[in-house]
Amino acid sequence: MSSKATITAVVLAAVVIIAAIAVVWTSGHGYDGGNTDQTEDTVTDALGRTVAIPDNLDNGIVTIGSTGPLRFASMFDVFDHIIEVDRGDITDSKNGRGYSYAFAYDSLDPSTQSHPDNALDSSTVESLVKKGPSLVITTESVWKNYSVNFGILAGQCTVVVLKDQQMQYMTDGDGGLADYFEFNVDLLGQVLKKEDRASEIISGIEEILSDLRSISGTSDQNVYIAGVTISGSNTLNTTFPVYIPFDLTGTSNAYHGSTENKVVLRVEAFTTMDIDMMIVDPSSSDKVGEADSQYLMEYVYRLNSDSDPSNDIPIYITVPIVWDSVNYDCALASSYYVAHLVHGCLTDQEVEDRIVHIFEVFYGEEHGSGVFDDMREFFDGKSSANGQEMPLLQEVVIEYDASAGEYRFAAA
Known part of the structure; x- marks a missing residue:
């Protein structure tokens, strides 16, 4: 067998093994099906994935990534559904994060309700499969950095991916809200079944931007x-x-x-x-x-x-x-x-x-x-x-x- 064929065979075998691990995890680690009942409604997330909207949030929401997921989710008053976040959102809260003053994320238990910042390592995948959350929210960059693990997790619960937020701008060329911002708010409005709230957020911020333009x-x-x-x-x-x-x-x-x-x-x-x-x-x-x-x-x-x-x-x-x-x-x-x-x-x-x-x-x-x-x-x-x-x-x-x-x- 040629070296190229050998490498191909090894890669295929690895893929099969990963898939087998996912099956063993879900059957042998106490996963109870969590969010298997889905509505027929779907959304398209930032990666172009078609994602089924969960029927409810009874099993809770998990956010993975320090730069966006919890920040955007907090606009929808979902604190009572949050069951796990990045560790820094608990242990290093406040500072310039407005949402950490609005909601008591620092009251969560970092030992049982957090994971490493901006990461989805194998132990976190195993833990989350056991928890079976109704919804996991992450961003493009975090997904891409841990795509294999997210692939396993997405096979067991609803994972929705937001666009990465931008450091240097929040408006478009006409002074309105930037596309990435509106996309994330609209996407979460659909997934959380709070589309009226999404419209309220966008129109409210647009009014603030308009007011700033009028006095500047x-x-x-x-x-x-x-x-x-x-x-x-x-x-x-x-x-x-x-x-x-x-x-x-x-x-x-x-x-x-x-x-x-x-x-x-x-x-x-x-x-x-x-x-x-x-x-x-x-x-x-x-x-x-x-x-x-x-x-x-x-x-x-x-x-x-x-x-x-x-x-x-x-x-x-x-x-x-x-x-x-x-x-x-x-x-x-x-x-x-x-x-x-x-x-x-x-x-x-x-x-x-x-x-x-x-x-x-x-x-x-x-x-x-x-x-x-x-x-x-x-x-x-x-x-x-x-x-x-x-x-x-x-x-x-x-x-x-x-x-x-x-x-x-x-x-x-």
Whole structure:
């Protein structure tokens, strides 16, 4: 037999073995059929798969992937049906995830109701086959990374695949919601049999986008953005070439160059930039004490302390928008604050009212109305634990603590 034929035979044998394992698992590991009764209704998911809609959610919902599944599912008030999520959604919740303030995912038991983040390993497949959930929600990228295991799981329960969410945009060329966002909401609306809610979500967000367009415009102010948590928290000399709130409000980014998600600048390069205003995301407060942040703060402190007010760089703390990719509700919230600062529109109270409304659109009035207050409290505590005062939606100043030899943020 030729080597090519031998390889082919081995591959075919492996496929047969995997299929046999799946059969043995389901017959010998306590799988009770779970979600075998399906309606005749189907949907087409992000991979083009035809997926039967489950009759009910009595056996619960599992989300696999930190960047999308639970974020989108939370818009449909399915917390009571969630039986398992990525471990980080329990043990590392809050931060910039609006949905983790709306629903108590941190009350789930990580030992029995979680799996490794962004993964579907063999042990998780075995565990989920035993549980027999009514619905599993994942994304294109996670499926592709674990396609064999997902193939086994999809043979035993309903698995629906969402489009990957995007870091750099949430709107299309006309300013409306991007296709991937509408697709995911519409798909879950059908699968969860909540199509009216899906329409409500989309129309509500479209109205918010329209409102932002009506109060925004163009500005000659150059704004520097720092502190966003992309690939971890970042020092203040790290900036973000594409920042959704700038895109939605027509704000000029002080940085011009790369279009990567983030760029680490030499502090000397920062001093040569034309900057009229600095906006800081408080989620990187743990990096304020590091050397590069301190050098940048020293430069701004000296500018703002000299006798020439024309070169001052005011600093404002915005709503954090990234934790496990972009949280679109928080991006919209930050957009209102940016519009307020740059275009001089809205009072402070009007900004807050609109932010509360955003969370109510995303999670319903019952669960969304308290999100912003809880988020503000969380970040007050987080910043304080890192020796900083960085209250959301407020101006801060840089102070020098001579006894510690450090620059710090303090409420203005």
